[in-house]
Amino acid sequence: MKLIYSNDHRDHAGAKEMRYDQMIPMSESPERMDMIMTALAEAGFSDAVAPNAHGLEVAHQVHDPAFVSFLERCYPLWEAEFGPGGFATAYTFGMRGMDQQPNPSVHSMLSCYTFDVCVPFVQGTWQAIRSAKDVALTGVDLIHQGERSVFSLCRPPGHHASRDMAGGYCYLNNAAIAAQAHLNTGAKRVAILDIDYHHGNGTQSIFYDRSDVLFASLHCRPEDEYPFLMGYAREVGKGPGRGYNVNLPMPRGTDYGVWGPALAIALARIHSYAPDVLVVSLGVDSFAGDPVGGFELQSPDFVAIGQAIAQAGLPTHFVMEGGYAMEALGTNVANVISGYSKI
Amino acid sequence: MKLIYSNDHRDHAGAKEMRYDQMIPMSESPERMDMIMTALAEAGFSDAVAPNAHGLEVAHQVHDPAFVSFLERCYPLWEAEFGPGGFATAYTFGMRGMDQQPNPSVHSMLSCYTFDVCVPFVQGTWQAIRSAKDVALTGVDLIHQGERSVFSLCRPPGHHASRDMAGGYCYLNNAAIAAQAHLNTGAKRVAILDIDYHHGNGTQSIFYDRSDVLFASLHCRPEDEYPFLMGYAREVGKGPGRGYNVNLPMPRGTDYGVWGPALAIALARIHSYAPDVLVVSLGVDSFAGDPVGGFELQSPDFVAIGQAIAQAGLPTHFVMEGGYAMEALGTNVANVISGYSKI
């Protein structure tokens, strides 16, 4: 399987995030990608290709162009006000119930275009965002050229980013951009299977009223876990999208005995949808040892996940999302790819 | 002038707030009230009375009862999960564009019912919130009993709190509760003059579609200052409330040469409205030395402010809001009350 990877994410680093009563180093670090690339190589997957540069056209199809522009300009505007060395972050956010539009100040844009304190901007953030988008789009190109499966090793991740809001380590929604690009290059229907521990609220909201993208997500239920206000089973889509959003929320502590059958349900829905391409939002923070997770999946379970996805028999585009247990992250990701490839 | 004051706010203390890249002690401290009470006494104002206990009925007229219940239950729920000693705060917030309701988890409620990282909850927070509401309502009782002017020394402040969201050190909106109670006890029209440095977004939103409460605010413009997304002059009210919301935003660096004429505009509008009672959201963070402010008002200017308010010739209910320059806070507040009383 071809791996699309670039080092352009490396300078998106060094910021902190608020977690309750303290500021902590970001769990979402450049070293995550080293763990993953090393484990993939050890498992025999070393066919890495660099991404090709793409424009912002597809990003503008699934995101508000003003939001994308904010992502590019945020850190420079911040540095112009505060000087170099720190990071930009919002501490207050848009409020419900009043019509709120950002003005040109960076504070106003941070308040409007982010929804939490887990999307800091440093000098290298925009380069990483843009590169992750190219990593996703190059995967689309390869599938279009006939590859049966590819793995876009995106960093930062994307599934929490909505049409016009960044949050939860996510800026542009790489999986949504990939799905849109698959449609642009000829696919009639695209399914997104999101197996990250957290609900892919951004991806859901982007395609919520559309039937050309089916979104199916396995995640920890909002009663127990971030983002706390979305991810319910009752969220089934609206308008033409009704029936094309499938949430499978599970309680904290869920193990593969429950998670595996939920995956089977999602894959059965995807089978009946008969997509031309399957995009997998591949997060492995469902692993038992994940510091920001709360599920009990074990490393061998990820082999079974890969096998189950392969049995869907679809052109498959893996897009990297979360996973923060540094000691097992690489193994868990490699296990999914191995399980997928061995069948 | 009678001062309504209680020490029940004291245990709302010890939490930190996020300001950009660090956690700092809350600027909104119990010691603020000591500075104010001491300076008032030195200026000859020492007729302090304790608040009478009131129920939550009026609070439920201007706030969502589920939100009020959250304010009461937040810290106990947090402590049940994390143990004593810390403070509860949200790090992620409700997102636009999806119908989001809180579930019973404290994290979900924090995400839904707060809009920034400046409303921590500690053991003593609810007692302080409830007491500040009683301090406001006791002021209403005294005006109803014939007092020409009273000063409700509320802490925590209230003007950033909306119908169902806390933020910016504010939990219940004391001034809005006071205005509603004045209406309940016979006033036909109430004007709220908000002279805090920050826009009173909560008060505005609560009365935005009503004509029985006129809201007029002098504040730093949203291009320059928190809350960044509201406080524009174009926000004039809607429906029956159209024309009853008056915003006078001014740029960072504004001094009394500009601020004073803006006050005259607000008072002229209040005069034409002919309210039965004037509620003053009294923040003094427009002072030049305020650590969270950006205006250039000097201490003697606050005497002039009090004089101008007195010239309106209305029953006047002062309600304490912000002000964080510890060395001058008391003097500035006492200057307003002296200026008002001497005319």
Ligand SMILES: [Zn+2]
């Ligand atoms: Zn995740």
Ligand SMILES: [Zn+2]
């Ligand atoms: Zn203020």
